Amino acid sequence: MKARLTAPNIQLNEQGKLKHLLTLEGLKQQHLLEILDTAESFIDPNSNKIKKVPLLRGKSIMNLFFEPSTRTRTTFEIAEKRLSADIESLDIQTSATKKGESLLDTLWNLQAMQADMFVIRHAESGAAHFFAQHVAPHVHVLNAGDGQHAHPTQALLDMFTIRKKKGDIFDLKVAIIGDILHSRVVRSQIQALSILEAREIRVIGPKTLLPENPEALGVHVYHDIEEGLQDVDVVIMVRLQNERMKSALIPSEKEFFKRYGLTEKRLALAKPDAIVMHPGPINRGVEIDSAVADGAQSVILEQVTYGIAVRMAVMSIIMSNAAQLAQQQAEQQEREFNLESEAEVEGAR
Numbered sequence: 001m002k003a004r005l006t007a008p009n010i011q012l013n014e015q016g017k018l019k020h021l022l023t024l025e026g027l028k029q030q031h032l033l034e035i036l037d038t039a040e041s042f043i044d045p046n047s048n049k050i051k052k053v054p055l056l057r058g059k060s061i062m063n064l065f066f067e068p069s070t071r072t073r074t075t076f077e078i079a080e081k082r083l084s085a086d087i088e089s090l091d092i093q094t095s096a097t098k099k100g101e102s103l104l105d106t107l108w109n110l111q112a113m114q115a116d117m118f119v120i121r122h123a124e125s126g127a128a129h130f131f132a133q134h135v136a137p138h139v140h141v142l143n144a145g146d147g148q149h150a151h152p153t154q155a156l157l158d159m160f161t162i163r164k165k166k167g168d169i170f171d172l173k174v175a176i177i178g179d180i181l182h183s184r185v186v187r188s189q190i191q192a193l194s195i196l197e198a199r200e201i202r203v204i205g206p207k208t209l210l211p212e213n214p215e216a217l218g219v220h221v222y223h224d225i226e227e228g229l230q231d232v233d234v235v236i237m238v239r240l241q242n243e244r245m246k247s248a249l250i251p252s253e254k255e256f257f258k259r260y261g262l263t264e265k266r267l268a269l270a271k272p273d274a275i276v277m278h279p280g281p282i283n284r285g286v287e288i289d290s291a292v293a294d295g296a297q298s299v300i301l302e303q304v305t306y307g308i309a310v311r312m313a314v315m316s317i318i319m320s321n322a323a324q325l326a327q328q329q330a331e332q333q334e335r336e337f338n339l340e341s342e343a344e345v346e347g348a349r
Contacts, residue, residue, distance in 0.1 A: 010132055017321040020132045020141045021314050023150040024191040032195055036160050038313035039306070042082075050078075050308045055316045056085035059116045063089040064106075065144065066122045071280050071304055072144050072154065076119050079311035088113075107131055111139055117315065118142070125149035125184075140318050148184050148241075153314060154279050155188035157307040159196060161299055162234055164306065165275050170197040172233040175270070177204040177225065177260060178287050181211050182241035185279045189236065190217050204228035205260060206250065209240075225260050229269040236277045237262055237288045253286045262288045267297065275299050 009026070013019040018031060042051050061080050065073050073089070080087045090110070110118070117140040120128050125147030132141040145151040162169055174193055180186050180203045193201050203214060204222045214221050222228030229235065240256065250256045267276065276288075276298045284290045293300060 010129065013321060013325050015321075015325060017325075018314075018318050019321065020128075020143075021152050021318065022128045022132055022141065022143045024152050024155060024188050024195065025150070027195065029195050029197070032156065032159065032192065034317060035156055035310065035313045036163060038317055039156075039160055039309040042309040042312050043306075048305075050082055050305070050312070052082045052084070053312075053316075054084040056080070056083040056319055058086070059319060060086045060088070060114055061117045061119065061315070062110055062113075062115045063087065063119045063144075064092070064110075064121070065089070066092050066120075066127075067145065069121055069144070071307065072121065072151075075304065075307040076142075076144060076153075076311050079308050079315065082308065083312055083316060085315075088115075103127075103130070104134060107134060111136060115139060116319070119144050121145045123147055138322070140322065142314065142318075145184055148182055149187065151184045151188050151279075153307070153311050154185050155192040156314070157303060157310040158189055158236065158277060158279065159192050160306050160310050161277065161303045162275070164302075165299055166233060169193065171199050173200040173202065173231060174198050174234040174236065175202040175204055175222075175228055175232040176236045176238065177228070177262065178238035179209045179240045180205050180214065180238070181209045183238050186238055190219060194218050202228050202232065206256075208250065225262075225266060226269055229266055232270045233274055234277065235262065235267065235270055235274055236279075238279065239281065239283050239287055253283075257286055261286065262292050264289065264291050264295070267292055267295075273297075277303060279303070 011018060011020045011022050011027070024032070042053070044051060063073060063076060077087060077089060116138070118131060118135070119142045120131055121144040122128070126149060127146045128141055128143035135141060143150055143152055159169065162172070166172055176186055176189060190201060201219045202222055203210065203219045204225050206223060210221065240250070240253070262276065267274070274297060276292055276295070278288060278293070278300045280300070282288060282293055282300070284293060292298065
């Protein structure tokens with residue numbers, strides 16, 4: 001499977017609006033703010049509950065998860081139901097891919113079942129781009145995580161959570177701690193924070209878990225967690241991506257927690273009103289202490305709730321953009337037809 005990972009234009013229609021969501025790379029601040037503002041509209045300000053709306057009634061969404069998932073898959077399914085869409089979640093373990101069917105054949109067969117949108121998670125970087133390059137023009141693709149490349153909706157729900165708790169993002173210092181090298185979530189978080197002009201983005205971890213030349217990403221690098229946590233507004237913990245490590249990159253999980261685990265004592269180095277985040281799944285006693293994960297500064301469970309609203313926003317915006325474009329194209333065709341008809345009448349005189 002080959003697909004360009006740095007070609008964001010495939011995500012946008014001819015009007016520069018979202019057609020797919022594959023990565024945050026190349027998107028503009030206006031794209032992200034539209035998603036965050038739309039997500040806000042789905043939350044009842046009195047109860048904080050997510051509204052049910054008929055925006056995608058009659059639309060068919062298929063969830064293709066080739067990797068295990070709890071939060072992402074479930075919140076996408078809930079979001080789709082809240083938008084009143086028809087949904088189908090493919091069980092990969094019993095699908096024809098286990099019998100040797102290619103991904104493209106799977107895609108085209110599912111597309112023939114009148115799918116309007118695919119939500120895809122895959123272990124290979126570039127999978128979502130690959131699907132987007134081969135779907136019919138009227139079909140849309142959302143990336144629910146591909147290899148080590150990107151997880152755009154997770155980063156967006158993280159930005160939404162930060163904005164809900166801290167207000168504007170541009171004046172904040174944000175620290176991301178843990179396995180920076182292998183995390184697709186971190187890649188997307190850094191892109192989102194950069195687009196939204198966070199004051200400072202810090203990454204904290206051992207050299208073995210940092211990419212080469214991390215400064216090129218526009219971040220400040222710290223190998224000492226105590227130093228890196230000084231005076232930050234937001235602390236984002238990420239787990240060790242053991243399934244993506246080709247060899248042992250740390251002495252042990254116990255040693256990792258000793259050097260980089262977030263404890264109450266270390267959290268006290270951040271600002272008093274700093275919030276603690278984690279995209280999940282949490283490994284207690286490895287990257288975060290239970291007292292912090294369950295503490296007053298933790299917004300981890302709120303991230304999950306807000307993920308429903310953010311994913312609703314992404315899907316509704318994409319389908320709305322498609323409807324607007326189709327209407328404008330139809331109007332343009334009608335204008336051209338009328339002009340041709342007028343010309344024929346004039347020529348016949």
